[in-house]
Amino acid sequence: MDNLFEDLIKEKGGRIFANKEVLRPTYIPENLPHRNEQIKNLADILSAALRGETPSNIMIYGKTGTGKTATVKYVSKELEAMGQKMGSKCSMVYINSEVFDTQYRVFAYLARIFNKHVPMIGWPTDMVYSEFKAGVDAENWCVIVILDEVDKLVSKGDNALYNLSRINSELKNARLSLIGISNDLTFTELLDQRVRSSLGEEEIIFPPYNAAQLQDILSERAEKAFNESVLEDSVIPLCAAFAAQEHGDARRALDLLRVSGEIAERSGSEKVKEEHVRLASERIEANRIEEVVKTLPLQSKIVLNSIILLSKERNKKRFSSGEVYNMYRRSCNFLGMEPLTQRRVTDLVSELDILGLINAVIVSKGRYGRTKEIALSVPISSVQPVLLEDYKLKALANIKVKAQMTL
């Protein structure tokens, strides 16, 4: 008797992919095209660790998908391996500051890595800090802390960076240096002067890839990821071109290639064709919007929904913040909720703007004051269904009709 999954597994071994994992963003290739300069630079600086010195702190800049994280992880793997061979112990700790985004959480995580027991909340921060310090100092070694997306840490006004950068003077055995990774070139301006000079001892820039370089990257991965000659010739250049428009984001390009392959596979095609890439591009964008909208906090959803209601009700596209706020209040009344203040709602609007769901510009209307003009920047059809999935917003599906009648 056939197992339910039998056919599916056979499918999977399928015609298109040889190894899909290679295309995922978590995969670290052993060869990073067009990043030799950065790798060498990084290795140069870090080699100090192997000579028993303390490497300079490093700041790494580059837009998303320019290979920053992959490069750093690759170099750190090599360094740790070499350290073991030479008997001078090195350890790299990778922290994604988007996950550990406050000073407490960073120190608590670090302390845990060095075998100290620290609860994730509850203690005073300085206690966590000394636990971590004791943990690091327990051995004679060089610890390199990698802070990915370090701008997320700074924006919360934390002095985690300050504490980290001066910790060396308090350590007796261990040495510690920092690698900060940021995709915002201007973020050091927010830093305290002392931190800025200490963290920016060395700087490495990762420029965006151009279309040709993206093609190299894709070709190399495609060789492992796909079976032979399943890709039509135009597929890779097209993926590269799409991603090059998005400021040379290699992650985007790889996503696009993977999804194209999946679509081709599912449609039972022998080859990945140009049309699959175009479909994939649309799908990825739609998924992005859906994902963003779904994870919005409730109040933001109501605000967004208010803008949608306005767009439907009137025949125009842009609305003043006053109009949006009124509609928002009405929605809240319908839902039996206390509306937030106008001040708070302007913040929510700004967040929606940053997420790219709406477009907001400040306009001065002279004698009649200043306002923000707000417009939806994604199709209603791709947003509203997702919004109404939220059971708390279900009621708003009806408000629309009533509101129209009472107006």
Place this chain on the structure above:
DNA sequence: CTTCCACGGGAACACTGGGGTG
């Protein structure tokens, strides 16, 4: 030059969920 309105920065506050201590 005045005037008007919301923008947006910053402080203060409330609340949460977890500590340690007696």
Place this chain on the structure above:
DNA sequence: CACCCCAGTGTTCCCGTGGAAG
């Protein structure tokens, strides 16, 4: 157990400010 301490988050309150119409 009751109690207070602490970091973190979302919110409100207060207020100085930008900038074109009048």
